[in-house]
Amino acid sequence: MIRRAILKAIAIPGHQIPFGAREMPLPYGWGTGGIQVTASILGPSDVLKVIDQGADDTTNAVSIRRFFARTAGVATTTRTAEATVIQTRHRIPERPLREDQILVFQVPMPEPLFRLEPRLAETRRLHALADYSLAQVKLYEDIAQQGESASSYNHPVLVNGRYLMSPSPIPGFDNPKLDRNPALLLFGAGREKKIYAVPPYTPVKSLDFDDHPFAPMRAPHPCALCGSTAHYLDEIVTDDRGGRMFVCSDTDACADAAAGAPR
Amino acid sequence: MSPLLEAEGLVLRFGALRALDDVRLSLWPGEVVAVVGESGSGKSSLLRALSGLVRPEAGRVLYRDAAGEALDVHALSEAARRRIARSEWGHMHQNPRDGLRMGVSAGANIGERLMAAGARHYGSIRAAAAEWMARVELDPARMDDPPRHFSGGMQQRLQIARCLVTRPRLVFMDEPTGGLDVSVQARLLDLIRALVEELGLAVLLVTHDIAAARLLAHRIVVMRQGRIVEEGLADRVLDDPQHAYTQLLVSSVLAA
Numbered sequence: 470m471i472r473r474a475i476l477k478a479i480a481i482p483g484h485q486i487p488f489g490a491r492e493m494p495l496p497y498g499w500g501t502g503g504i505q506v507t508a509s510i511l512g513p514s515d516v517l518k519v520i521d522q523g524a525d526d527t528t529n530a531v532s533i534r535r536f537f538a539r540t541a542g543v544a545t546t547t548r549t550a551e552a553t554v555i556q557t558r559h560r561i562p563e564r565p566l567r568e569d570q571i572l573v574f575q576v577p578m579p580e581p582l583f584r585l586e587p588r589l590a591e592t593r594r595l596h597a598l599a600d601y602s603l604a605q606v607k608l609y610e611d612i613a614q615q616g617e618s619a620s621s622y623n624h625p626v627l628v629n630g631r632y633l634m635s636p637s638p639i640p641g642f643d644n645p646k647l648d649r650n651p652a653l654l655l656f657g658a659g660r661e662k663k664i665y666a667v668p669p670y671t672p673v674k675s676l677d678f679d680d681h682p683f684a685p686m687r688a689p690h691p692c693a694l695c696g697s698t699a700h701y702l703d704e705i706v707t708d709d710r711g712g713r714m715f716v717c718s719d720t721d722a723c724a725d726a727a728a729g730a731p732r
Numbered sequence: 733m734s735p736l737l738e739a740e741g742l743v744l745r746f747g748a749l750r751a752l753d754d755v756r757l758s759l760w761p762g763e764v765v766a767v768v769g770e771s772g773s774g775k776s777s778l779l780r781a782l783s784g785l786v787r788p789e790a791g792r793v794l795y796r797d798a799a800g801e802a803l804d805v806h807a808l809s810e811a812a813r814r815r816i817a818r819s820e821w822g823h824m825h826q827n828p829r830d831g832l833r834m835g836v837s838a839g840a841n842i843g844e845r846l847m848a849a850g851a852r853h854y855g856s857i858r859a860a861a862a863e864w865m866a867r868v869e870l871d872p873a874r875m876d877d878p879p880r881h882f883s884g885g886m887q888q889r890l891q892i893a894r895c896l897v898t899r900p901r902l903v904f905m906d907e908p909t910g911g912l913d914v915s916v917q918a919r920l921l922d923l924i925r926a927l928v929e930e931l932g933l934a935v936l937l938v939t940h941d942i943a944a945a946r947l948l949a950h951r952i953v954v955m956r957q958g959r960i961v962e963e964g965l966a967d968r969v970l971d972d973p974q975h976a977y978t979q980l981l982v983s984s985v986l987a988a
Contacts, residue, residue, distance in 0.1 A: 594810075600848065602844055678857075679852050680855050
């Protein structure tokens with residue numbers, strides 16, 4: 470049933486397909502949607518990587534990886550290059566993905582018009598009519614009031630010129646990576662019971678104005694660990710006297726860069 | 733020349749009540765028609781049936797679009813009807829809260845229809861919004877203020893700007909001067925009259941205000957209990973009413 474929803478989602482890029490999300494052995498908001506999608510696509514020869522905000526070593530990433538190693542018996546890895554399935558929370562790995570890889574996103578709120586139109590029946594009608602002026606008005610209002618788009622993450626995208634889609638709360642920095650990505654991108658929202666997808670090489674455009682093009686943001690620092698000036702950075706507060714450091718959010722890419730390995 | 737909007741045999745019932753009883757009406761390009769009558773006479777139902785908001789039980793509404801094609805408003809797909817409503821029609825409500833987005837700025841309110849029509853250049857959307865604010869006598873410097881900071885008359889003028897920015901051919905107005913004091917009403921009517929003249933708009937105006945009808949309309953349609961009881965040139969209907977109900981209506985206007 471979940472696989473059927475995934476096939477439908479791939480057939481209609483960016484369109485949310487309802488599915489009967491199951492009871493999961495962990496609370497909503499911890500990745501129940503992503504886990505169901507991952508569970509339904511894993512095969513015996515797959516190699517699984519799980520990241521949480523780019524990191525392989527956080528509690529959530531470690532437990533989901535161990536859960537699948539124990540229940541599905543698949544091999545796991547922390548290396549982006551070795552993985553065939555990557556479940557992610559709110560990041561896209563720095564290393565460019567390949568055609569033989571699938572990226573599974575955990576999605577808290579799949580409806581991109583959620584904050585603009587409270588009635589779900591009405592948002593479905595707006596999607597059906599491809600009427601996204603509401604999202605454009607919101608963007609206009611952000612620029613008029615603050616001089617720039619106010620959404621630094623979860624910035625809505627138009628998929629294949631048709632459906633407006635929430636990219637899940639990835640930073641705007643990752644939005645350009647959605648466009649014509651060689652990997653299959655699957656999105657699972659467990660609480661909201663929706664699955665959607667971006668098939669390989671599908672055009673994905675961040676919502677913007679011609680004279681205010683979408684501008685991804687990145688902290689203007691090198692990584693304190695590997696020195697990278699290209700990776701997306703996390704800001705870490707180190708003491709209570711204003712001390713802070715900027716480090717790569719993608720731990721695998723950071724380790725590679727620190728070791729001097731070619732990307 | 734053929735009519736812009738043509739309705740015949742419209743019937744709409746709410747239970748036993750006949751809101752529209754075999755109504756026939758046509759509106760010509762550039763013409764302003766006022767529908768007058770007391771509360772409950774069916775004038776708002778007529779407006780809603782003509783603009784496709786409610787489907788009548790019987791009858792047909794034909795709209796001739798910019799390309800000259802006659803479209804059956806109630807047989808159109810929802811997508812096509814919405815497209816026409818956003819590009820070729822305008823809708824002005826009695827209560828500005830129904831016609832405006834109160835949560836976003838005046839400029840965004842005016843720009844929304846442009847963006848719905850596909851405009852994606854922030855600078856030109858703002859320029860159009862500023863131009864239209866000036867045309868409806870609002871200060872363009874206040875385009876980033878929310879409509880709730882505007883007075884009632886200003887909100888109505890903002891509604892006009894929001895309607896007209898996409899250059900519609902037909903505007904439906906439902907009691908545009910309701911709830912405004914008389915001096916503000918006079919200014920608003922004056923503005924509407926000037927814009928209608930300048931843009932060659934066709935307007936279907938629903939009002940119970942006979943004075944507003946006389947000032948704006950070329951033709952007046954008098955409704956009572958869901959039927960059109962009298963119809964004719966504005967001055968003729970008001971100066972020489974034929975039907976007993978129209979005579980009553982005209983004689984009940986208070987002279988200042």
